[in-house]
Amino acid sequence: MLDDVLYNIFVIIFVIFIVIILSVGVFLLLRGLQIKMNNIIIASVGFISLPIGVIGYFVFNFSGLFQEVFVYISFIMTVLFTNKTFYKRRKHGFRHLANWIQLITIILGFIQILLLSIAMVFGINVYYLRVSLDFPYTFIVFNWLAWSAFKSYKNLKEYDIEPWVKLRYKLIAFFSFIISFNNLPEFFQPKGVHWGDSENIISLILFGVTVILCVIFAMGFLIAWIMPNCFKKKINKNYKPAQDKEYSEEELMKLIKEQLDQKSFSDSQ
Amino acid sequence: MGENLAKNLNISPPAARGLIKLSIKDEFGPFKPMTQLNYEDFRAIITQSLKKRLLNLEVVNIEDVISNMLEDLNQNQSVITMAGV
Secondary structure, three states: OOHHHHHHHHHHHHHHHHHHHHHHHHHHHHHHHHHHHHHHHHHHHHHHHHHHHHHHHOOOOOOOOHHHHHHHHHHHHHHHHHHHOOOOOOHHHHHHHHHHHHHHHHHHHHHHHHHHHHHHHHHOOHHHHHHHHHHHHHHHHHHHHHHHHHHHHHOOOOOOOHHHHHHHHHHHHHHHHHOOOOHHHHHHHHOOOOOOOOHHHHHHHEEEEEEEEHHHHHHHHHHHHHHOOHHHHHHOOOOOOOOOOOOHHHHHHHHHHHHHHHHHHHHHO | HHHHHHHHHHOHHHHHHHHHHHEEEEEEEEOOHHHHOOOOHHHOOOOOOHHHHHHEEEEOHHHHHHHHHHHEEEEEHHHHHHHHH
């Protein structure tokens, strides 16, 4: 009885997760098209792919392979978003690292699809091998985003930037870090038991932990990307942007010339 | 960008910010809001209109200033996305 109640609660949480992720994806797609930002359109494809895979699998009973392909698209798009947002035209070291991470993600994702295909076609149980490789796959994708957002936030912390923008960095860094551990519970899944089976308490608990982690991540990203204006205003409450005196073009150029001349004079002293 | 330019030229931050605003106006006219500028737009502002203005001001180490500004843009490019969405 309690098992069934818990199972139903977890399923509802899972549905909430899917709805939030889909909403964030659609919002980013529309916003990306509106402001013509390719990296945002890429991120939106990543967000939308995940629920397509899950809905196809759970609602329309498509194969696990269908879901895995859409997870693959989602993860690749996430890495592409990270690279295009944080590392475009960066110095060689950063670019190489970004390219390596992209390549590793492509390979690990491909292995996931391959192992699942092998299991489906030949009936070979490769669950633990798959899970072992699924951990670095998820960990790299989301930790790379978390680390990139955190590093950028640290660089920009002292700059005169609106606090809600800084908060967005922090939310993305924190919740990406949380979700990078999302598939750890899979290691403890009992052999031969269906994922989330309400008749197996361990499987049910693992299912619960996973969906709770997912919904926390989704809510964090929902706040980060779809921040209502009233919330932004609240965050900016104590922020006073630099109010510069208005100069005409001639006055400003004269002022700069004077400051530059003053600098060359003091340099020559 | 303003703070970085101020440091590079050793001028006051308001003057540097004013110079950047003028460079944006030179490149895109007076009606394009800052939030609608993307990475390529900022790159064009630095390498074209700002460079021209620095030439007119007879700044000596222009190439170093431009290169520092581009490096700063590359390092902090994510803010265009984070503040633009």
